[in-house]
Amino acid sequence: MTKAGERFALGLVLLAALATVLPFLYMLATALTGQWEAFRYPPALIRGRAHFENFPAALTALPFDRFFLNSAIVATCVVVGQLFTSAMAAYAFARLRFPGRDRLFLGFLSVLLVPALVLLVPRFLIVNALGWVDTYAGLISTELVSVWGIFLLRQFFRTIPRELEDAARLDGAGEWTIFRRVVLPLSKPALATLAVLSFVDQWKSFLWPLVIARSTEMQVVEVGLANLHGLYYANWPYQMAAAVTATVPLLLLYLVAQRYFIRGIQMTGVT
């Protein structure tokens, strides 16, 4: 590209970046605006003092502390469960030889043929039959295995040199020991990647918690935020204050673990 063209492209992209950031700034500014000042036109951001009291008021309008706790519990359990099941299954697929392995792996992958939405109703009926509606078990149980996770970890495990395991095997280590002592410690980056991705996915999930959690005490942040939207329809500063609070944990995680985040997304698409 020519120098000028390059500069033009970069300028365009910076403009796009600005466009992605502006709504966030608008969210924050509205969150700090007085309830009636938000309805001034043309919209002027923060006139006079910043109304920090919007935050405690919005967050107690519905029990958001409980929502955050629920989201954290559910997301953490799902992450731990997915790491556990995915790593074990991936180890079997990547390292052990047994009849029908490749066909079974394809069978696992074939789950991806079924869009999540197709599973929504029957999964709900199963969870309902188990009596798990409106419980943590209902929110967590269906998410404990991720075929993507198995796929990614299998790809990663295959890159670990076999010599390390063979040495352990000569020392008489069993498969479980090799898995725990050799493969898992070497896979920390991959595990961290999967953990970050599945945590964020879980935190953002909306439809499943919407149908499973019935009582206020069992709601997660995303659904709680939507409920606040319904209750305080015209109070934009409250809604924005809650929205900011709901976004902060994810943005913090993104900024801290950006490397894993990006790598995870790139692994799903490319590797």
Next chain:
Amino acid sequence: MTALPRWRAGALLAAAGSALLTLALARWAARRYEAAFARRSAATTAAYLALVTPPAPVGADYSLPQLFIQTRSLNALPGWTPRVEVYHGTAPLLEAGAPPLTPGVLDRLRGQAGASWRRGVALAPLFDRDRWDVVGAVAIRPVGIAPGWLGGWTLPALALLAAAALGALRTLGGEWEAVRRALMAYGAAGVLFGAAAYVNVQQAARASTDQWLADARLLMQEASARLPQGRPTLVDLAPLAGGAQVAPGDSATTRPTRQQVGGVPSAVVEVRLSSRRWVELRTAPAEAGALPWLALLLPLALIGPLAAWGAVWAEREAARPQRLRETAAAWGFLAPATLHLAIFSFAPILLAVYVSLHRWSLVEQERPFVGLANFDQLVRDPAVWIALRNTALYTLTVPVTMVLALGAALALGRRTWTARLARTAVFLPYASSVVAVALVWQWMYHADFGAINWVLSLVGVGPVDWLGSPNTALVALMIVSLWVQAGYQMTVFLAGLQAIPRDYLDAARVDGAGAWRRLRTITLPLLKPVTLFVFVTGIISAFQVFTYVYVLTGGGPGHATDVVAYRLYQAAWAFLQFGSASALSLLLFVVLFGATWGQLRLLERRVQYD
């Protein structure tokens, strides 16, 4: 080869156990239908006796001699099959020598609605004429509903199964081709056996409905003949009908038949009350709900063949203990994920198919089989077509976003700090709360006070009622989606671009190819797998968009933003039509199959086996 007999003995044991368990389950299921018949029949009989027995001289109780006569004549009724006994208080009426009921039983009957079932006898409470107190009980011992252990086709099927199993076990350790054939035969015999057992269950289910209809018909006709004041009204007969419907009917066959009533399969019998008066008794046929038994019986019947297959394999592998150990370890590692996928991914698909063929609501007890009625309703529902159209339009965001994302990836692939900062920024929306994003956009879209209309007013456009007008609402949602997805797609494209060897581009540059030409002839072709992946996964997720619609528009205005996912949510959780929602799920499955198949093929290409 000392291991040989052990594997063989295990397989033999599994074969016997599998056959026995299948028989036992089938018998148990049939007995359940028998019990259901008896309970229903007992309640109907009690209602009949309450209707026809004259009162005692004082109080609301029945005349004891009359109760005795009515009960005796019941057992003598032509065409009546079950054995009836009536307890007045706790004392048996017909067989005076039989043991009386314990007082506790009567108390329990008072407390519960309907009849109880114990030791092959159903007991229903007999209420007094005021329907206030329980004055006794009606006991029904059913006859001829459940086939015996080896009734129907099970005996020949069992003989076949045994022959196939012994044949398979005899060939064990022999030539592989012979073993394979014997195992196949055993498996086929297992399927046949499971099916035969299921046929018994199905017949018991059918018989339980038919027998009850026939008996209820007899009792209704008998009641209308005996009632002193002449014709019983439909209200009088309602208690006899239990949960069934009574409708005006006409003379027809007097045997129970299966008919479609309002699109729902029903079991129907015509009842003659007098020479001119016929009513029709309708109920849900029990056999329509018997299919789940097949899902239990078949796997049980196949345990034997699977065990034999395992024995064959184990014998072949016994010479290589390392391989045997590795297989066992692998299945240990795979157990949690496999079990979970079976319960929460594969079973739900079968369940969705099953539910879609039924009228299925969480609040109604009856879940009748309706065939393809749910699908028929879907394709006739204009709202479904609108939702499909909107969803298809919505997926247009995918190619648009891809072009922007690819452009951003090309421009931001460098290692300068501005590029990094811009990358971080563009990715932010994807890494933040979905509902929060939806809310801020809703605020920006606000028709009167929104920031977007203000910006537009500066250039003299608007105001536009973004979410309130059917013309713009869907576009408004698509813009939000684009804003969120661009960062994600850019990230994937960046990885794809990095994987392109620099040498190719440098060589092209040396050859004098311009930027545009390099992009078209080198970058894009090499990026094709990544592009396909982004496209396919983008389509799959766009087809399932829900949160933005739920938060921003609720499908409105009108149906302007109604999408498939929202329709499905409404069908299931607003209208409680889970059958219809399942049918819609399967429709979505079919529509998206091309995309998901593409995704699977792309992944498969990345998988190497050794």
